[in-house]
Amino acid sequence: MLESPWLIAALWIGMALLASMISIRTAISVALIEIIVGAVAGNVIPWAGSLAGVQAKLETTPWINFLAGFGSILLTFLAGAEIEPDVLKKHWKPSLAIGFVSFLMPFLGAMAAAYYLLHWNAQASMIAGVALSTTSVAVVYAVMIETGLNKKDIGKLILASCFVTDLGTVLALGAMFANYNWWLVLFLGVSAVIMPFAPRLTRRFLQRYEGQVSEPEIKLLLFMLFILGGLGAAANSEAVLPAYILGLVVAGVLRDHKETVYHIRVAVFALLTPFYFLKAGALISANAIAQGAGVILLLLLVKVGAKFIGVYPTAKLFKMDHRISMYTTLLMSTGLTFGTISAMFGLTRNLIDSSQYSTLVVVVIASAVVPTLIAQKWFQPQHELVEENGNGA
């Protein structure tokens, strides 16, 4: 067992380094590779220890938990801040409709499947509903960039709908398990004061301090995130809810300050998200996956099926043809970051057990890969190659 925090840190950063190298070599996202590396280490270390006759496990300490939690808050904040408010305004009607059903149907479907078919208790079923209701904006965005659809109306509409779905997820996560007490009142009150002023205050800080090496504007954002997150946590809500909403409200301001966003990303990707994703992987139990393969397949089918029931007819209602409706539905069936955040929320609050957590995270990962492959292989809308910054013919 490692005692020294430096050695524990070296082990975790070593895993993060390995994940980065694999990610660069394979062009698969570092987040996904970190989950996989975490899962391998989390399962292989105890196994190797048992072979050697010693008790060994991948250490998670309070400070690793803090860094992982901090990582998830900033991931969520960045997810909110990455929205283009103009796109949401332009496509608000269809994106609200598609995004809402894309959240609601799998939320209800997965919750019912977990409760009635798998006989999970009510709280675990709710976590299953939330974790599988998500859509991965990032996975969808990568596909849009590859196909050039991010520059077309259909691509922008799909992305805006994904943001609405994720908003549904964080609202559900924040509201369903909260204690309805004075802490919640205080949290809502402080949020109601901070949120409307956050864009103006952030803009003012950026105008005045951007470029300073001590980064006061980033500290201001962190200050707001910690206050809201702390009050949210005191009400047993989830810190990612205010983080996502704060991201949404300052998105318009940060759009004009790419350098600041870049600095936040560097700090987050280098120091915080590796701890989050590695931990998310380390908590996966290989035994639970092996024993629950059928459950994993069932929940994946429920998630994708429920997205079809909700999104496909809604897309048709907004006059998308069959191919585009199928493409939209499949892309909105993806999930990754918010799904793992929801599952981790459930596990750390003992709402689900280790085996349920493992099942949910594997379903979430599968939902990032399988629908994307099907969408790209069979339903990709016709598109021309879109040139970047060459001097082409």
Place this chain on the structure above:
Amino acid sequence: MVHKKILHGLDGSKGSFKALEESIELAKRYGAELHTVSVEEVPHYPGTVGEVIEAKHAANGKFGQAMQQARELAQKAGVELHCHVFTGHEVKTIIEFIKEKGFDLLVIGFMGHSALYDRVMGSTCHSLVRLAPCAVLVVK
């Protein structure tokens, strides 16, 4: 065989510049049109939008430099070079581009990966040779 429209694959590596020198020679010899294509590959299944944006940003910088160097090389040889940059899957994008523009020769540098990497991940070079609808010259 006389080539009239040559496409060169530029990824910024030493191998791809060696292939560019060969392409320039061929373009001069045949009086052919010379194009170069670079493909930015964004990470698959990303956890955040930022991961995609930063990967694209890094690729833009890398390919911007490589294109500049390639243009200078071509200019020195008195050959006009048309540069193209796309985002997507390397092999798929290059094959689509060849079909769309009707190139009759693809020139690429040999990329030496380990045997294990090639077996597990497949090699871009092999895939291009297998799938290209035109003649392919691999420069080693």
